[in-house]
Amino acid sequence: MQRNEILSSYKALVKTLVRAQRRYKKAQAEDEIKRQVALLTYKKINLVRQQALEKDAQKRLEFLPMLNEVTKDIDVLKRSDPARLRRLHFYDDVRALRQSLAQPSTPETLAKRIDHIRDIASFVQNQHEYEELIDRYNPGLKMSQAEKVKRTAAKVGLEVPESIPV
Amino acid sequence: MSFNNCLKTGTLLRRAIVRNHGTSTSIGIDSTVENNLKTESNRLSKTLNRFWEKVTIEQNDGQLKISLDGKPLKTPLSNELSVSQTQAPLAHFLKREWSNLSDLTIRPHSLPLTSIVSRCIDLTAVSDPHCDPELVTKIGGNRNTICQGLLRYLDTDTLLCFSPKDEFEGALRRAQEKEYMPLIRGVEQFLSPYVKNPVSLKILDADLHGLRGNAQTQETKEAAMKFLSTLSPWNLAVFEKTVLTTKSFICGLLLILNKTYIPSAALKVSMEQVARLATLETIYQTERWGEVEDTHDVDKRDVRRNVNAAAIAAYQE
Numbered sequence: 001m002q003r004n005e006i007l008s009s010y011k012a013l014v015k016t017l018v019r020a021q022r023r024y025k026k027a028q029a030e031d032e033i034k035r036q037v038a039l040l041t042y043k044k045i046n047l048v049r050q051q052a053l054e055k056d057a058q059k060r061l062e063f064l065p066m067l068n069e070v071t072k073d074i075d076v077l078k079r080s081d082p083a084r085l086r087r088l089h090f091y092d093d094v095r096a097l098r099q100s101l102a103q104p105s106t107p108e109t110l111a112k113r114i115d116h117i118r119d120i121a122s123f124v125q126n127q128h129e130y131e132e133l134i135d136r137y138n139p140g141l142k143m144s145q146a147e148k149v150k151r152t153a154a155k156v157g158l159e160v161p162e163s164i165p166v
Numbered sequence: 167m168s169f170n171n172c173l174k175t176g177t178l179l180r181r182a183i184v185r186n187h188g189t190s191t192s193i194g195i196d197s198t199v200e201n202n203l204k205t206e207s208n209r210l211s212k213t214l215n216r217f218w219e220k221v222t223i224e225q226n227d228g229q230l231k232i233s234l235d236g237k238p239l240k241t242p243l244s245n246e247l248s249v250s251q252t253q254a255p256l257a258h259f260l261k262r263e264w265s266n267l268s269d270l271t272i273r274p275h276s277l278p279l280t281s282i283v284s285r286c287i288d289l290t291a292v293s294d295p296h297c298d299p300e301l302v303t304k305i306g307g308n309r310n311t312i313c314q315g316l317l318r319y320l321d322t323d324t325l326l327c328f329s330p331k332d333e334f335e336g337a338l339r340r341a342q343e344k345e346y347m348p349l350i351r352g353v354e355q356f357l358s359p360y361v362k363n364p365v366s367l368k369i370l371d372a373d374l375h376g377l378r379g380n381a382q383t384q385e386t387k388e389a390a391m392k393f394l395s396t397l398s399p400w401n402l403a404v405f406e407k408t409v410l411t412t413k414s415f416i417c418g419l420l421l422i423l424n425k426t427y428i429p430s431a432a433l434k435v436s437m438e439q440v441a442r443l444a445t446l447e448t449i450y451q452t453e454r455w456g457e458v459e460d461t462h463d464v465d466k467r468d469v470r471r472n473v474n475a476a477a478i479a480a481y482q483e
Contacts, residue, residue: 024266100254123474130467137460
């Protein structure tokens with residue numbers, strides 16, 4: 001009886017964890033893509049430079065397939081959708097979590113532990129919802145400095161010139 | 167508006183003013199003096215940027231230590247962020263908090279467990295009699311000062327303030343009497359052994375007392391103080407967090423009893439119940455008048471996440 005209860009509360013906890021971390025994982029995946037794109041773009045620029053320095057026409061042609069490949073990689077990365085990643089549907093540390101919760105126990109401590117698992121699930125759930133609400137009601141928090149400057153200028157009917165970096 | 171109402175709006179307003187997300191406050195402690203000790207949590211709160219790749223849990227001497235890229239994570243007072251081996255789930259969720267942060271700016275409210283555990287660790291560290299008095303000031307006074315501050319919450323405890331009978335056709339008052347009264351009796355019984363005479367808590371009844379403050383008798387205060395002195399520094403920090411969240415000394419006591427001792431049947435409550443008890447009046451108000459956006463919905467989650475975080479930190483088998 002208690003075994004079933006602890007199992008169901010544990011399952012509910014893992015479900016909550018997966019739902020709550022989808023957001024973080026997505027943000028982290030987006031950052032990762034951005035970093036990769038920046039790296040590849042740098043690589044591409046270097047290739048173009050090397051190509052321009054090369055005097056031999058034949059050797060210059062050899063750069064083309066490499067350039068094409070890098071451009072294709074960048075395209076693929078830019079088109080990939082982090083929201084559709086498979087790992088968004090799993091909790092990474094599930095083994096460590098199970099180990100930490102599956103210590104030997106007596107029936108009394110087991111009842112207490114079931115409550116504990118429910119507390120954790122409730123904490124994760126409420127923390128997740130709280131952060132979502134804060135983000136929704138404070139859109140300025142996630143804005144970049146450039147975006148903030150642009151919007152502040154727009155408030156008084158001005159536009160930030162594009163050439164001036166903020 | 168009744169006195170009870172005034173009180174709540176007061177807290178609401180104060181909370182609205184205090185709530186300033188995204189500012190650079192010390193993450194571990196809310197009200198401590200800002201300091202420049204070189205610790206990870208300070209670095210994070212000053213730069214608000216993620217600077218690590220891997221979060222790991224390291225095990226030694228029966229302690230579970232959280233590390234960022236192999237370097238130990240430290241609390242605002244420069245103590246290592248570690249928990250006892252018996253609190254493995256807590257360590258797991260501390261780690262999760264740090265590995266979940268994305269590269270974007272980090273806001274102080276995204277580390278509630280770290281915040282409460284840091285406070286627990288720092289309070290334990292400054293409880294050492296040979297501790298540097300400067301650190302004691304940084305954490306907001308010694309144990310006695312903290313206890314005295316918390317004791318004031320027993321005078322105007324949320325669970326000791328009763329609404330007038332004519333509000334909400336008496337529904338709120340009925341709910342308060344049904345849910346608060348058994349707990350008040352239970353707490354009186356629990357505190358009585360600490361002093362000679364049986365403890366009786368003074369209740370603030372809006373119908374009888376109208377607009378006036380409330381104060382407990384000297385003997386009640388003595389019993390409550392004696393109870394506080396039995397708490398370990400760790401549990402005192404958890405107790406403090408709960409009291410500040412729920413504005414109720416009794417709720418703090420209920421949480422500690424349920425998570426670290428085996429409570430008597432009268433005092434057995436779930437954490438959801440604790441959150442409900444602390445916000446009972448708001449529940450009736452929003453039922454009648456509707457929720458105010460960016461206030462009731464946010465506060466509802468805030469109370470619950472803090473109460474549950476405290477419960478996770480306090481949990482002992």
